[in-house]
Amino acid sequence: MHQVQAHMLKRERQAFIMKQVNLHNRALSADLGAMLNVSEDTIRRDLNELAEAGELIKVHGGALSKSYHYDYVPSSTYAFSEKTIIAQKAASLIENGMFVMIGGGTTVRELVRALPQNLHATFFTVSLTTALQLCDHPNVEVIFLGGKLVKNSQISVGGEVISRMNDISADLCILGTNSIDGEGITDSDLEAVQVKKAMIKACKRTAIVTISEKLGSTQRLRVCELNDIDFLITELSPDSPRFSNYTQSGMIIL
Amino acid sequence: MHQVQAHMLKRERQAFIMKQVNLHNRALSADLGAMLNVSEDTIRRDLNELAEAGELIKVHGGALSKSYHYDYVPSSTYAFSEKTIIAQKAASLIENGMFVMIGGGTTVRELVRALPQNLHATFFTVSLTTALQLCDHPNVEVIFLGGKLVKNSQISVGGEVISRMNDISADLCILGTNSIDGEGITDSDLEAVQVKKAMIKACKRTAIVTISEKLGSTQRLRVCELNDIDFLITELSPDSPRFSNYTQSGMIIL
DNA sequence: TATAAACCTGCAAAAAGATGCAATTATAAC
């Protein structure tokens, strides 16, 4: 580990601490004490002073960088700006007269918000929140596919829904997802998976909208393979290297 | 699965948990414990703290993202205190194990809010907002009867819905209304009327919830006669003279 | 209704923190 000169002024030491904290976003009192060859009491006093001066955030065991904000702002959706970009791209896929099957989730919420007011289209959905939001669009027709509701995700599931979908042939399926990797899409709720499968089957084309953070994550149940997907939409530029695992299946990355 | 650095500050751990929850909308205590290399007890304590701080919703087995839940805004409700009284009375009609068909509107919203958390019942509805609200009750089953959505009332209508209702026989139908007079209930939207008729037909008993202000008003389309109604619930005392026109049909006034 | 998982409570050990004090060191005045 680091080794530091013997006699150090308090000011220098605190500068060193700040450097460590800003570099790694965090620092443990014990580590700093060892690096600087001073007692943890001294480190603690330094950290308290720096916290007092607003330079860092003191926590039990050490300190965190000020930029390390976990002060989550409620009412605003997670990764809002990314989802806005995604929404713009996805909205471009939807044209007047289309029949669109659409899922739920916060990314889809932003997408619905981004839809132009003069859009003339028919939407099918199983998500209560998506349906509610679509009701704000004057020129779209909204069909809710009813059934038993899952409380957490606020979507309808069950054989009822799925058999209804078999009667539908829509132009585009838009799904958010919790996990996508080189194999395809996965999820953790069996009933939701069954519904998503039916949605994909009922549509000519499928678009997946997700923030890039979810690329590479996997859950227990499989929704579909990569080559069931026609469009993958994230906030990244389509030529990002992060898509190297996803291109061979022939999907279009937006 | 994920692997995380050895010594993690509590705050960092909680930030990680928030990220997981926001990313996947839900997280299991067991998974988090494994990912973070700490006991599930620690995870539970973290989840409780984060729930206390209002950052997520703690459930049995893990936690859910907050971005999904119905935020109730009482300020927008007209005649709030009257509707609260009505809600209390109407809630007393609903017992464990019942099948209830329920409509929409702000009076019904207060009713749903007044339902006890431990109520064990099955609800059928065509109202998106009522359905969403019912989703916050842990012990009820919610069935949404899907169809074409009417945008301003946010209910589903159409032959689809009505034919589905013919297959149902519920114990109680709870409807709000805009107009009730000595003849019965009337409304102005044909499609909504058809659905309400079907709802009443599908239930053994019908309860009407409305503020007294609406007593005596009439609209163009008839929903039902007075003797189709079993309970009339307003904020007034049952012996109020305002009910003189309504008693002869044999309905019970609460 | 049985059963396993999840939960809660209290407890104990370990880690971190606070505080008072003495020793040391820096700073400035002389």
Next chain:
DNA sequence: GTTATAATTGCATCTTTTTGCAGGTTTATA
């Protein structure tokens, strides 16, 4: 250079926080 003063530091002691575990209870679900 010396000395007085103030700041800094480490240590001993006590308090608080964090964490895992044992146990008994509750909850979900087949």
